[in-house]
Amino acid sequence: MSTTDTVQPRYVNRELSWLEFNARVLHQALRTDVPLLERLKFLCIVTSNFDEFFMVRVASVKRQIKNGDFAQCPSGIAPSTLLDQIITRTRELVEQKYRCLIDDVLPGLAAAGLVLRRPDEYASAQASFITKLFQEEIFPVLTPVRATEGQEVPYVTNLRLHAAFIVEPQRDANLISEDGEQATGKFLAIVQIPSSLDRIIFLPDEAGRVSFTLLEDVIVQHAAALFPGYRVVSHCIFRVTRDADMGVDEERDEDFVEAMEQVLAYREFSEPVRLSVSRGAGELRKILARVIGIDESEVFDKGEPLDTGALMGLTSLPGLDDLKYPRWPHYESPDVDPDESIWDSIRKRDILFHHPYESFDPVIRLLQEAASDSSVLAIKMTLYRTSGDSPVVRALEKAAEAGKQVTVLVEIKARFDEERNISWAERLERAGVIVIFGIARLKVHGKALLIVRREQHGVRRYVHLGTGNYNDKTARLYTDFGLLTASPDIAYEAGLFFNAITGYSAIPALNKLVMAPVGLKTRLLQLIDRETRRSSSDMPGRIDAKLNSLADPDVIEALYRASQAGVRVRLTIRGICMLVPGVNGLSENITVVSIVDRYLEHARVIYVHNGGAPELYASSADWMPRNLERRVELMFPIEDADARARVVAMLQLSFADTTNAHRMQPDGSYLPPSDTRTSKAIRSQEALQTIARERTRSTDVTNQKVFEVRRKAPRG
Amino acid sequence: MSDSARSEIAAVIDIGSTAIRLVVAQLGETGEWERLDRAARPVPLGRDVFMSGSLSRESMQQAITILTGFRELLHGWQVPDNAVRVIATSAIRESRNRDTFLDRVLVRTGLKVEIIEGIEENHLTFLAVQHAVAPMKARFSRANSMIIEVGGGTTEIMLLKRGKMVAAHSLRIGTVRMEQEVRPMWSSGDQIEEYMRENIRVSQELLNSELPLGRIKYFVAVGGDARHVAHAVGVKEEEHYWSISRKDFDRYLDELQDRTVDEIVRVNNVTYNEAEGLVPALTVYRLFLEETTADELIVPDVSIREGVLMRFALGSEWAVERQFYGQVVASADNLARRYQYDEAHSRHVTDLALSIFDQLQDEHAMDRHSRMLLEVAGILHDIGTYIRASGHHKHGQYIVQNSEIFGISRDDLRIISNVIRYHRKALPNSSHVAFVALRREQRMQVLKLASLLRIADALDRGHAQRIRSVRTEIVGGDVILHCDYSGDISIERYGFDSKANMFEEVFGLNAIIS
DSSP: OOOSOSSOOSBOOHHHHHHHHHHHHHHHHHOTTSOHHHHHHHHHHHHHHHHHIIIIIIHHHHHHHHTTOOOOSTTOOOHHHHHHHHHHHHHHHHHHHHHIIIIIIHHHHHHTTEEEOOGGGOOHHHHHHHHHHIIIIIGGGOOEEEEOTTOOOTTSOTTOEEEEEEEEEOTTOOOBOTTSSBOOSOEEEEEEOOTTSOSEEEEOOOTTOEEEEEHHHHHHHTGGGGSTTEEEEEEEEEEEEEOOOTTOOOOGGGGTTGGGTOOOOSSTTSOEEEEEEETTOTHHHHHHHHHHTOOGGGEEEEOSSSSGGGGGGGGGOTTOGGGSOOOOOOBOOTTSOTTSOHHHHHHHSOEEEEETTBOSHHHHHHHHHHHHOTTEEEEEEEEESOOTTOHHHHHHHHHHHTTOEEEEEEEOOTTHHHHHHHHHHHHHHHTTOEEEOOBTTBEEOOEEEEEEEEETTEEEEEEEEESSOSOTTGGGTBOEEEEEEOOHHHHHHHHHHHHHHTTSSOOOOOSSSEEETTTHHHHHHHHHHHHHHHOOSSSOOEEEEEESOBOOHHHHHHHHHHHHTTOEEEEEESSOBOBOOSOTTTTTTEEEEEEOSSSBOOOOEEEEOGGGSOEEEEESOOBSHHHHHHEEEEEEEOOOHHHHHHHHHHHHHHHHOSSSEEEEOTTSOEEOOOOOOSTTOOOHHHHHHHHHHHHHHTTOGGGOOSOOOOSOOOOO | OOSSSSSEEEEEEEEOSSEEEEEEEEEOTTSOEEEEEEEEEEOOHHHHHHHHSSOOHHHHHHHHHHHHHHHHHHHHHTOOGGGEEEEEOHHHHHOTTHHHHHHHHHHHHOOOEEEOOHHHHHHHHHHHHHHHTGGGHHHHTTSEEEEEEEOSSOEEEEEEETTEEEEEEEESOOHHHHHHHHGGGTTOHHHHHHHHHHHHHHHHHHHHHHSOGGGEEEEEEESHHHHHHHHHHOEEEETTEEEEEHHHHHHHHHHHHTSOHHHHHHHTTOOHHHHHHHHHHHHHHHHHHHHSOOSEEEEESOOHHHHHHHHHHHOSHHHHHHHHHHHHHHHHHHHHHHTTOOHHHHHHHHHHHHHHHHHTHHHHOOOHHHHHHHHHHHHHTTGGGGTOSTTHHHHHHHHHHTSOOTTOOHHHHHHHHHHHHTTSSSOOOTTOHHHHTSOHHHHHHHHHHHHHHHHHHHTTTTSSOOEEEEEEEEETTEEEEEEEEOSOOHHHHHHHHHHHHHHHHHHSOEEEEO
8 A cells, every 4th residue: 555655755656555445344344243144245245346346446547558648637547557556455355355255244144044055065956946037037138249250249238247167179079160160169158147047046955044155156056058069168257347428427335225226337348447257167268368359467356255345135035134233223313203293393492303323204204294284385495316116206296386486496417317217307397396307517415405385474495404315215325414494594595596597596605504615615624724814822723624535636725734742633435535644744743543433424514623613514415526516405404403413423433433444554454443342442323323323212111110199299 | 573593585686787686684673684685687778678669579588587586486486476576777767668567577577677767776775885884874964975876777866965865866867878878988997987977977966056065075976887897906994894995996087098898808807798787887986986085985885785685674655764864854954945935944843743743643643654754844845935926825836846856756746746736826736637646545635734834834934933832632523732922922923824724634633723
């Protein structure tokens, strides 16, 4: 990880930083204190992360090499050097991943009754089951293709699993080739593992045990059926990763979990970036590299199964709860009193939700209530990545049909989403919703909801602002903050924000709220610089922030300046961090931690001490040029004292975490957590789950220990 | 207004020279408002009109698109159609094809556009400003102040002496209007300033004659450009206005003058539209500010739109006028003073006329607005003598018709000037073009008011205020004017009959002095 330069680099390269992030995810899989199926899940996530990384980032690096090999990253590394480092580190991580899968996880699962069987391990009943399955269902859909000598094979589609065979004619077979001559000699055949069939095939087994095998193993076992008259000389399984289109959305972390379900079929036949081949492929390795058109240095040897992500399906099998994390309920926020109208609750004081420790249901209920409340005049919201039958969409439909003015801003990715998402957007339109399909050249990433209601004393507006999407599924897996408020200032500015993104108005000047790309970066720099200016030896400045990525050089420089002025800067950054902490004279007052645990850390907040008048903001934006300059984002203040205290507590816990916090070193590497489960250990996510539980407890009647009895006082 | 919710929602759309702006507000009964929503989109209407005289097809189309969007926005607030006011100022007002535009807007959006005159812009802005700087009211009443708004087509200026309106003007100086001439000089901020200084000199001299600018202590700058500076370097004093020190203002403008428009967009974080007009507008403010002794600029957080909202909230015309009734009278007083009128006589005649007006309310059935017109007419009825005593009623008509009086619309001016015309000598007939051009109800107004004025004027024929007050009594077909007098009122008696002839014709009653 460290360079051999004598001069300490000022920035960590973005790609290398990302690799360390994936290493942290892998670390979770390696931990023995994590339940087995969760470890498997993490392994799958590591795989899909790599897929995306190669498809987008590594492809980009390769293109940079082709275009002159100029260093583009602020870290100053030339793309060719970078590519070498990426490949080296990736090999290390892939090796660790497979060792873990094959030496730890699969055996562990087998011991727990979930067994992966290779063809040579089938019991006889299983073997005949498989043979029948192959003949009836698999064989009919296989299409082996002969690879012609000297020609590349573009029909190997992106990320799909394939089997490769070298076959030669059997001695006694009588084979005529196309030109009428006796066919001799070997040739290469490629068979795509059909994606229409399940990759995991469950075998009949005795009760209490689940056995499964893999589709590709079955195909390889019966390969002879594909080449009558030929003999299979060697075989392997392989996968090609190709360059994805330039217009692809890079926000991979949003799809952290959805990644399993998505098949990213962008440019199916674009430039290959990576070739993964199963071990023991022998000469096939070289042959495939040649026909695919990739350099041998970019060939990765993987254990089996390749494309580990397919195993994710195992995690949803019933009855394996002891192999998973203990269930953590999503608590109902105690600030939402079920006996009171939600509107009254919000008016009384701001309500802060901390998902997924607290349930997202109140927000959905708010929408549903707004949809059926006759005093509600209008609903406006941003919908970034939601699914067709989400309760959110249904509530909006209902509201429009009830005559309210509903305006929805929908972010649709080019091409890919058109099939999946556009149908529900059209449904909304037919119901009377004003649907805005994004803004030219800018992605709308800010998350806001505005409800206008006519009440006795006039019109009132209710606003929900958040760091996460209006997606009930991700709300159970990502940590996020959401704020419900009826503050007139914030509501007014939320209105201005919507006027701008729905096209009624030019971009407004805002005070309370901050918008990117017109002011968020400026404000951020202002906050940091003000802390720098105010910092003194008696009262040093303090900045605590939580984000998913830090990659903007201007912001990094501002933080360096802050550190040099004595400001204590603590950052908890889940993913990429290009800032180098703890370097004397540059950043000795900056500490960076990264927390990887069962929930995906996703919230974004910044806290500044401001000489005793602290300010706290939450935001939809990470600190990357992409967010700050090329997207529409929203940053909002959290002013309610209780809400603030809760967010600050979360920040404190992040920095005090000893079980899941990796600590970034000056050379860009991360020190893993000490992994102790002593009584002093602090696991921030668990502590936050406990806090959420305790908050509901304090209003719970069953917690009483003594009855309040009505009677005459006893006589002594 | 309905009897339902205490407060209701109203909206104002303002079609200006550089943009179309919208405000949605919740209104209280006594004119307070709470801003609920706001939107604005640029469209170069002023540029079209000030350059070529008419609106281009593209601009009209753009405007209609924006208005359609606003309509949708209003629909979300469920603002009833009758609570939406659409106004248009100088750009539309001066365009040759404005009627086509108005018609097209009506057809395509259902919105009815009201074109307001320059002087009415003053009126509405004043309403809003007064509300915004209410905390400073006491201070304003002790010193002189100037309210100035530099727009795309015009600059509205109001001068107040110890809180009382002394002059109100709409000058044809505007950022868009000047832009065509100023554009080639853009590189040098000093040159622009010099050029504008020359242009403004005449106006400054006019204003100076009404109130010495050097004695102005409070400088109230209204408008988006002023608000921009306030946001940047001002201090929010109270809920509705900022204060900018003169030094900070000068420094800010100096910085701007050194930048190109593109730089301003980037550095000062404004749109291109706003950046173009910023330096010219601020330069005009500066040129006027320099003439005063004000050491700070007061920038209220309001515009003409809030004035329209307030007018709508207050409902009846009279309630609105009560707000600035005193200003109207003061403005008329000041105009009269310029023409060296006999203040004692005019004031007395006015008082008498108003007294008779009030007492004969049942006979004439005219409203408070008409009463105000009568008052103004009374104050100004003799100013024509400045030109010549003979025919001074006609001279007075001409002067008033072509003057600017705060709070008096063009229509009202027509009425007042006619009333002055007929305060003596001949009665109206079909050859009097100015009279004939009035609508029927306006003619009735003139006839009634003029007859009252004539009588009142007759009661002070001697210009000595000998008849102190009058009590009317209706007996049969006569109105008896019981006069409380001192001294010899034979002069007054003498000419009375001839002056009372109009009264008889109009009211069918004989007026008799007793």
